[in-house]
Amino acid sequence: MAVASSWLAVSSHCGPPRESAGAGRAGNLPPRASSQTSAWRLIRNHVKNAPSSKSGRGGKSAGTRPIASATYHAAVAYDALAESVALIESRYLEPVRLSRRRRFAAMAVDVAGDIAATMFARRGVGCFWQETHVLVLRDGQWALLGGGGGTADQDLLADRPAMLPDYLRLARDATNGGDPRVIVVKGSGGVLDDGDQADARPGSGRWISYADVWVNAQVTSVHFCDRSLRVPWHGHVVLVWSGGPPSRVVAHDASGQVLGEVHVSSRR
Numbered sequence: 001m002a003v004a005s006s007w008l009a010v011s012s013h014c015g016p017p018r019e020s021a022g023a024g025r026a027g028n029l030p031p032r033a034s035s036q037t038s039a040w041r042l043i044r045n046h047v048k049n050a051p052s053s054k055s056g057r058g059g060k061s062a063g064t065r066p067i068a069s070a071t072y073h074a075a076v077a078y079d080a081l082a083e084s085v086a087l088i089e090s091r092y093l094e095p096v097r098l099s100r101r102r103r104f105a106a107m108a109v110d111v112a113g114d115i116a117a118t119m120f121a122r123r124g125v126g127c128f129w130q131e132t133h134v135l136v137l138r139d140g141q142w143a144l145l146g147g148g149g150g151t152a153d154q155d156l157l158a159d160r161p162a163m164l165p166d167y168l169r170l171a172r173d174a175t176n177g178g179d180p181r182v183i184v185v186k187g188s189g190g191v192l193d194d195g196d197q198a199d200a201r202p203g204s205g206r207w208i209s210y211a212d213v214w215v216n217a218q219v220t221s222v223h224f225c226d227r228s229l230r231v232p233w234h235g236h237v238v239l240v241w242s243g244g245p246p247s248r249v250v251a252h253d254a255s256g257q258v259l260g261e262v263h264v265s266s267r268r
Contacts (some may be wrong), residue, residue, distance in 0.1 A: 160235025
């Protein structure tokens with residue numbers, strides 16, 4: 001398994017960004033998957049032979065360090081697999097704020113056939129983290145492949161602004177032709193899925209990509225590939241796909257009018 005990721009506006013005071021191993025409802029529910037499988041066992045099975053970021057199977061690290069061990073499960077302070085499966089099955093997002101009592105919250109979810117991506121906010125020591133997890137459906141159960149994330153502003157879960165901040169237009173690949181006041185690509189990455197085959201050739205398998213798209217308050221939904229995703233209160237929408245050329249992400253308002261678009265591409 002190889003992982004690649006790139007995230008914008010990452011603070012350094014809370015440590016470097018990292019790779020993980022580890023209120024609305026959208027349609028296109030996949031077959032229900034049991035959450036009884038041990039997260040520790042799934043993570044161990046998928047990452048026990050994972051390469052380092054310097055010698056990944058066909059992937060590349062974009063200034064982040066992989067956490068290719070079960071220590072990630074403990075580090076995030078929540079059960080990433082169980083919480084992701086619950087989010088995939090319910091698609092329920094509740095406007096919340098993090099506190100000493102509430103240490104994490106679901107932010108977004110996207111499902112495309114047998115692959116999915118979930119996004120969570122987590123309160124760390126003196127900072128907040130934004131984390132994305134990539135999952136694959138195998139034999140009726142969701143398995144955690146990897147993901148990535150980094151530190152975030154304290155207002156990560158605040159209501160999305162009327163216009164996005166001007167500084168975002170300066171980031172490479174953030175706008176990709178779109179209006180940075182309306183929609184930007186805040187971060188992206190990918191995971192190589194080798195089908196959990198022990199004898200898989202290095203670099204073989206399918207590349208699963210994900211992206212964090214941030215939109216302003218005028219946008220109520222985004223259309224990506226063959227699906228439409230409702231925008232949560234904070235404006236971050238997670239997208240997941242496998243292979244293919246760069247894809248258009250189109251932002252719509254409540255009346256269906258197109259407000260802008262950006263392109264996302266696989267980072268491998």
